[in-house]
Amino acid sequence: MSIGKEIIRIENLRREFMVGGEKVKALRGISFTINEGEFVTIMGTSGSGKSTLLNLLGCLDTPTSGEYLLDEISVRSMSKNQRAVTRNRKIGFVFQNYNLLPKTTAIENVELPLLYNTSVSAKERREKAIASLKSVGLGERLNHKSNQM
Ligand SMILES: Nc1ncnc2c1ncn2[C@@H]1O[C@H](COP(=O)(O)OP(=O)(O)O)[C@@H](O)[C@H]1O
Ligand SMILES: [Mg+2]
Structure with missing residues (x-):
């Protein structure tokens, strides 16, 4: 398969949560790129930060520090509305429990x-x-x- 342009680039991405006065470092500065046409799996033990990373990649959450470029645009520079449009146009989630609406076809x-x-x-x-x-x-x-x- 031919590999195209860079779709996702993250640089030194960090995400910390404050829990009862304690700082939980969920992501401690990770960097990688994903190119068009690539099929990538994220693996790790429970609590290693997979969901935190997916929430950031899906523009549902913002990092404590670091850079995320989606289609060469810095997600950090987007407004809340622009992130919502980006999610609508560029991102698809398949949830573990599907989240289908039961009363609709x-x-x-x-x-x-x-x-x-x-x-x-x-x-x-x-x-x-x-x-x-x-x-x-x-x-x-x-x-x-x-x-x-
Ligand atoms: N909203 C949150 N508030 C506080 N701590 C969180 C939150 N989300 C995740 N964490 C913590 O961040 C770490 C990574 O969690 P998570 O991304 O859910 O890991 P995984 O999906 O790989 O199991 C864990 O220590 C978890 O307790
Ligand atoms: Mg998880």
Whole structure:
């Protein structure tokens, strides 16, 4: 596979939490880059900082210090709104417990993130959702409620 441009660059990233007057150092200055087309796994023992790192990479949290460049833009320089738009356009999370909405159909669950993207029309949203479900072999589940998936 060809490896493209730099998508993620973190430099000396630190995240500390204050817990009852004690400083917990969750991330102690980590640096790496991830290029377009790369498939990366983060592994470590419980408490080693995986969730903390994912929250930072996903723009859900901000570091105590250090730099995070996403698509060559410094996340630190973004406003809260810009980070929200970035999450909407560039980041996808698959949660451990899926977080599907049980009373809505499979297709509505897949469509949901695109609902918050004004540059995608309703028709395009529906088409993309159908194509996505079909691509993972769930084409015949389109109108099932997600609690029946
Ligand atoms: N919101 C928080 N407040 C205080 N301490 C936290 C918080 N989040 C994580 N930590 C601490 O940071 C360290 C890393 O936690 P975490 O990122 O959840 O690790 P992992 O996901 O690898 O199990 C742990 O010591 C944890 O207790
Ligand atoms: Mg975790």
